[in-house]
Amino acid sequence: MSILEYLANGLVFSSIIVLSGVGLSLIYSIASFANFAHGDTMTVGAYGALVSFGAVGSMGGLLFGLPYGFYVALAAGALLAALVAVITQRLVYEPLEIGSIGLLITSIGIAFVYRALIQLGFGTDGRRYAVPAMRPVEWLVPVGIRITVQEIAIVAFAAVFVVALHLVLTRTLLGQMMRAMADDASLARVSGVRTSRIKLWTWVLGAGLAGAGGVFLGLYNQIEPRMGFNILLVVFAAVILGGIGSVYGAMLGGFLIGMVDQLMPVLGDIGIPIGTEYSYAVAFLIMVGVLLARPSGIAGTTER
């Protein structure tokens, strides 16, 4: 495979990590804890889309190689993930009077509950969305890139979602209040921000993006109950690399970690003997390295 093709694959995988990472970072900065249920929120989104795609069917034509019905399913998956997260916040996290470590441990329990319920409902076998199989885009093949229209769609949608989040954060009152809360929650509160409502909106946005990321992950690989938990640490690695709590850092970190993951074979080509099975291990070591050298991340400004 050519280096360009590795880069193209890296871009697709990065897009998924970025979608999930941005949500994780948002929740970290406003709900103030490392949410270990974030990966399983992605799984919830993927299965939500699976069910709704089965219900609505293909609905006629194709857009970017994906049936119209798939886009309905994408929205439904993201909404379901957001809804589940909001219910969890109201039912579990909000009533707890406990520090960030207690919330972190609770979120592990929540992750298990999500995954167990999905296993009970759907079994443990891997599944795929019923979308037509695509051949690589023809005009890119001569350049050395074999990538399908669907994979290009993943990158495009990730870009749209990230830009939309950027606009929400910078141009709307909600975004201003969210940023105020991330800076100083008590100051925001005395300034009249209804912090518990903003927190709920944060969960909607963060979990919705994770749900969309989960749908794309299911499209890129396959849908199975462990998919989210397996990728969670990679997402954490990306978020820490970019600076936890920083949304823009998460974008950059997600991009870099996704690239590193897919560029592992190149290391073998240029003579560094390390197999692709170590790609996650390399990502985790990069994460620990960043924590050591620059705990605030490459784009982070917050002192921790």
Add this chain to the structure above:
Amino acid sequence: MTAIRSRLSIPAEPTVRVALGAVSVLTMLLVVGLLTGGIGPAYLLYLLGLSGMYVLLAIGLNVQWGYTGMINFSVAAFFGLGAYGSAILTASNTPTGLSLSPLVGLVVGVGLAAVVAVLIAVPTLRLSADYLAIATLGLAEVVRIIIQNQRAVTNGNAGLRGLPKFSEGWPLLGGFPTGAPTVTLSEITLGPFTLLGFRLGRPVWQGLLDLSVVVVMILVVYALVRRLHRSPWGRVLRTIRSDEELAKALGKPTFRHKMEAFVLGSVIMAVAGVYYAHLNLFVTPQNLAPINTFYVWIAVILGGAGSNRGAVFGGFMIIAIREGTRFLRELLPQQLGSGGAVTDLYTTVIGNFGATRLLAVGLLIVLVIRIRPEGVLPPRSELIWPETREEPDE
């Protein structure tokens, strides 16, 4: 009189009663199961040995989280390093081709865990708590991925099998399982019930020996940890837990103390791993899966962080949850009612017991933190020197 009453009132503390109640119900179930033939005596001893292993793991994590407040999500890695460290040297299908004594395995497994503990601790212990959680979980995965893929040393996913029993080759005790006579307990019919009717043969004596090994390990580790916890060293750890800056301001080398506690806890986990390898006689990379780390966490949270007796209690409860759900599945009927949503739901829950157990574990974590974040048996008297109490303590 008041002294006696106040001493008597200790077991009357409600949560202690809950703990005692849970333990006695479990014991009763086990005795009934043994007498009626529901559980074979050798299997019962194996389960008790596994419980002992979890008790060791919980004590180890308690040193790190309970005493010092360090989040360590790499319990399974240190457990696995102990297990693999010993298995690589002793298994019959090991690629290294060595067949050494498990005692050598114990030394190597523990040494390996200690070295890796230092390697992990040096970069991570400076991190704040939530970063430490993520970093240790990531490094534990690195250890698991390496063990899974270095087939030339670890045999990869196939795992290592054919390990010797821990006691093999010991003078006197090593020959005990084969040498001891086989005792047959004949059946007794009591009304509708048939009791007993099993043989106490070699597997039972072996199981008894395995159990004694872990009991000795627990006694030694418990005594050591209890003594350390009360010492000035343990006092510094508790100060670090509540306020690390304060400990620093008092001139305590907090990094060194944290490092020592981290290595001590990890070494105890490795001991549990070595024990597991020679109890189960088979290790795979699956033993290093993150879920095993979280089982130990539940044991410590359920028992009460910082409490030694809590760690012991939590360790036993984990086996009750893990193995109890398996028994429940065999006891419950395969179908309930005929048709309808309830029947479907019931069939799903019974049919996917792995998922049901995961659900129970998840709910347990959430409920304990919600209802009783300090655990069932929070630390109380173990922090006080016996001589400094008002009432004498035998």
